[in-house]
Amino acid sequence: MDKDTLKINCTTHVVIKNKFTGKVYKDEAERDADINDPNTSTTQDHIQQDLTVEVSPKGLEALKKVMSKNDNKS
Secondary structure: OOOOOOOOOEEEEEEEEEOOOOOEEOOHHHHHHHHHOOOOOOOHHHEEEEEEEEEOHHHHHHHHHHHHHHHHHO
């Protein structure tokens, strides 16, 4: 890793959902089982995946400092 690379700890949340039925899957295995089940009409195109990233206030402050330094170099 480059010594200038900023590492920020964060928490991610993934929600896998069927856009048409509204079903929320507990994980990728359940999603895949639904897609592969011949008794359902679910296809890969029916799947929506949302990702939320939570960054701590401390991490945001560190990111702001780095962005500020990059703006001053321009």
